[in-house]
Amino acid sequence: MARAxxxxxxxxxxxxxxxxxxxIFFPILWTILTSFKTEAQAIASPxxxxxxxxxxxxxxxxxxxxxYMRFLWNSVIIAGGSTILGVIIAVPAAWAMAFVPxxxxxxxxxxxxxxxxxxxxxxxYPIYLLFIRLGLLDTRGGLVVVLMLIxxxxxxxxxxxxxxxxxxxxxxxxRMDGATLKEEILYVLTPMAIPGIASTVLLNFILAWNEAFxxxxxxxxxxxxxxxxxxxxxSPEGLFFAKLSAASTxxxxxxxxxxxxSQKQLVRGLTFGAVK
Amino acid sequence: xxxxxxKSVTKSFGDVEVIPPLDLTIEDGEFTVFVGPSGCGKxxxxxxxxxxxxxxxxxxxxxxxxxxxxxxxKRGLAMVFQSYALYPHMTVRKxxxxxxxxxxLDQAEIDKRVEGAASVLNLTDYLDRRPGQLSGGQRQRVxxxxxxxxxxxxxLFDEPLSNLDAALRVGMRLEISELxxxxxxxxxxxxxxxxxxxxxxxxxxxxxxxxxxxVGSPLELYRTPRNLFVAGFIGSPxxxxxxxxxxxxxxAQTIGIRPEHITVSESxxxxxxxxxxxxxxxxxxxxxxxxxGLAETITVRADGEVGFRHGDRIHLTPRSDVxxxxxxxxxxxx
Numbered sequence: 001m002a003r004a005x006x007x008x009x010x011x012x013x014x015x016x017x018x019x020x021x022x023x024i025f026f027p028i029l030w031t032i033l034t035s036f037k038t039e040a041q042a043i044a045s046p047x048x049x050x051x052x053x054x055x056x057x058x059x060x061x062x063x064x065x066x067x068y069m070r071f072l073w074n075s076v077i078i079a080g081g082s083t084i085l086g087v088i089i090a091v092p093a094a095w096a097m098a099f100v101p102x103x104x105x106x107x108x109x110x111x112x113x114x115x116x117x118x119x120x121x122x123x124x125y126p127i128y129l130l131f132i133r134l135g136l137l138d139t140r141g142g143l144v145v146v147l148m149l150i151x152x153x154x155x156x157x158x159x160x161x162x163x164x165x166x167x168x169x170x171x172x173x174x175r176m177d178g179a180t181l182k183e184e185i186l187y188v189l190t191p192m193a194i195p196g197i198a199s200t201v202l203l204n205f206i207l208a209w210n211e212a213f214x215x216x217x218x219x220x221x222x223x224x225x226x227x228x229x230x231x232x233x234x235s236p237e238g239l240f241f242a243k244l245s246a247a248s249t250x251x252x253x254x255x256x257x258x259x260x261x262s263q264k265q266l267v268r269g270l271t272f273g274a275v276k
Numbered sequence: 277x278x279x280x281x282x283k284s285v286t287k288s289f290g291d292v293e294v295i296p297p298l299d300l301t302i303e304d305g306e307f308t309v310f311v312g313p314s315g316c317g318k319x320x321x322x323x324x325x326x327x328x329x330x331x332x333x334x335x336x337x338x339x340x341x342x343x344x345x346x347x348x349x350k351r352g353l354a355m356v357f358q359s360y361a362l363y364p365h366m367t368v369r370k371x372x373x374x375x376x377x378x379x380x381l382d383q384a385e386i387d388k389r390v391e392g393a394a395s396v397l398n399l400t401d402y403l404d405r406r407p408g409q410l411s412g413g414q415r416q417r418v419x420x421x422x423x424x425x426x427x428x429x430x431x432l433f434d435e436p437l438s439n440l441d442a443a444l445r446v447g448m449r450l451e452i453s454e455l456x457x458x459x460x461x462x463x464x465x466x467x468x469x470x471x472x473x474x475x476x477x478x479x480x481x482x483x484x485x486x487x488x489x490x491v492g493s494p495l496e497l498y499r500t501p502r503n504l505f506v507a508g509f510i511g512s513p514x515x516x517x518x519x520x521x522x523x524x525x526x527x528a529q530t531i532g533i534r535p536e537h538i539t540v541s542e543s544x545x546x547x548x549x550x551x552x553x554x555x556x557x558x559x560x561x562x563x564x565x566x567x568x569g570l571a572e573t574i575t576v577r578a579d580g581e582v583g584f585r586h587g588d589r590i591h592l593t594p595r596s597d598v599x600x601x602x603x604x605x606x607x608x609x610x
Binding site: 173 | 347349355
C-alpha cells in the first residue's frame with residue numbers, strides 16, 4: 001500500500017513540476033511563437049496558438065533594420081568581460097574569506113550582498129556623471145566594469161561557498177610542500193574548485209547578458225548590447241509585437257542554447273553550493 | 277639535519293591560552309611522539325613547529341637558525357596529515373612530484389626521485405591513478421611519499437593512522453618505524469593512542485592542557501611516571517590507583533599499581549574481591565575486580581589460561597617492587 005501511495009505521489013509531483021515548468025516557460029514560448037506570426041496575427045483575438053501562417057518575415061525585417069551581429073558581439077564582450085574580470089578579483093577575495101576568516105568575515109559577506117538590495121536607479125545619477133567625466137559613456141569597457149561591480153558580490157559569495165567545501169588541510173599541505181600563495185591558488189585551489197568556478201562563471205554570464213538597466217542607460221550606439229537591440233523594437237505606436245518578438249528571440253537564443261547545454265552546472269550554481 | 281628547539285613558546289587563540297610557555301628540544305634523528313588526550317594541544321604544537329600557526333611569543337629554532345618568522349614552505353619540514361590531504365585532481369605521480377615541482381627541480385631529477393619513493397612505498401603500480409582510486413593505506417603511503425621526496429629536515433605526522441582500520445594501522449606503524457630506521461631523519465609524530473606512542477617513539481612528550489607533563493623514553497614513562505596523569509595515561513589497561521588506608525601504609529596519598537603487576541590466586545594474597553567483567557584476549561585475560569575495598573574497580577592482567585568466572589571471589593597480590601607512590605599533589609614520590 002505504502003508503495004502505491006508513493007508512486008501516485010511521484011506522478012503527481014512530476015505533473016506539478018511540469019505544470020510549473022510550462023507556466024514559467026510559457027512567456028518565452030509565446031515570444032518565440034509570436035515571432036513567426038504576422039503583425040496582425042500577433043494581436044489576433046482569440047490568440048492563435050499554432051494554426052497561423054508561419055513566416056520568417058519578421059526576422060528578415062529585423063536583420064535588415066539593425067545589425068544583429070554587432071549587438072551580439074557587444075553582449076558577448078560585456079557579459080564575458082565582466083564575468084572574467086569579476087572571477088579574477090573574486091577568487092583571492094573568496095580564498096581569504098573561506099580559509100583565513102576573521103570575526104567579521106560573515107558581516108563583510110552580508111554587507112557585500114546587501115549592496116544588491118540597493119535600487120540601481122539610486123546610483124544611476126552619480127555613475128552617469130562619472131561616466132561622462134571619464135569618457136566611458138557608450139563604451140564596452142565602462143559597461144564591463146559596471147556589470148562586474150554589480151555582480152561581484154554574487155561571484156564572491158558563490159566562490160566562497162564552493163571554497164568552503166575544500167578541506168583546508170589540502171591547502172596547508174600545499175604550503176608545506178613549498179607552494180607560494182600564488183601557486184597554492186593556481187595549482188591546488190582553482191583546479192579543485194573548477195566545477196564551482198564553472199557554474200559561477202555561467203550564472204554570472206547569464207546575469208550580465210540579461211542585465212538591462214545599466215546597459216540601456218549607459219549605452220547609445222557603439223556599445224549597445226542585445227538588451228538595447230530588443231528595446232529599440234518597443235515602440236509606443238504601430239504594430240511591432242511580432243518584430244519585437246523576433247528581436248527578443250534572437251537576443252535570448254544564444255543564452256538559451258548555452259543554458260540548455262550546461263543545465264547541470266547551472267543547477268549547482270543556483271543552489272549556491274548548498275547541495276553537494 | 278633536523279634539530280628543533282622550542283624556547284618559551286606560547287600560543288593563544290584570542291584570550292584563550294592553549295599553550296602556556298613551553299620549552300622542548302628535539303634532537304636530530306630522533307623519533308619524538310606527542311601524546312595526550314584530545315584537546316591537549318599536541319596538534320597545535322605540531323602546527324606551530326610546521327609554521328601553519330603563528331606562535332604568540334617565544335621562538336622556534338630549526339638547526340640552530342631562528343625559524344619563528346619563516347613561512348611553512350621555507351622551513352624544510354614535511355608534513356603528513358590525518359586526512360592525507362592529497363591533491364584529488366592530480367595523479368599519484370603528480371602528488372608526489374608536487375613539492376619537487378614547487379622547488380623548481382628539473383624534470384629528470386623529479387622523475388628519479390618520484391620513482392625512488394614509489395618503489396620504497398610499493399606505489400609503482402599506482403603512479404598513474406588518482407587518490408580517489410586508492411585504498412586508505414595506499415593514500416597514506418602517497419602522503420608519506422610526498423613527504424619523503426623532499427628530503428626534509430624533519431617529518432611531521434599529525435595522527436596519520438587514525439583514519440585507517442586496526443589491522444592496517446599496525447602495518448603502517450611498522451612501515452613508518454622502518455622508514456625512520458632507514459632515513460634516520462627527525463620525526464615528530466602526534467597521536468592520542470598511547471600504544472602508537474610506546475611502540476614507535478624514541479622519546480615521548482606527554483601533554484595535557486598545553487603543558488608538558490613528562491618527556492622521556494617509553495620505558496622511562498612506563499617505569500617512572502612523574503605524576504598521576506602520566507601514570508594513568510601510559511600503559512594499557514590503565515594503572516590502578518588506590519587511595520586511603522592502603523596508600524597510607526606506603527606513606528603516600530595515592531599508590532598506583534599496573535594490572536600486569538598484580539597476581540591472582542584462589543586463596544591467600546594481600547587483597548580480595550569479586551570478579552566482574554572478564555576480557556579474554558587469548559594470550560591474556562583482563563579481570564575487572566569489584567568489592568576490594570580499595571577502589572571501585574581493580575583491573576588485573578592474568579595469563580590467558582586463568583579461568584575465573586563472573587562472581588567468583590579471587591585474591592590479589594601486588595608486586596611490591598613496582599608500586600608507584602604519589603603525594604597529595606599527584607607527584608611521584610621516589
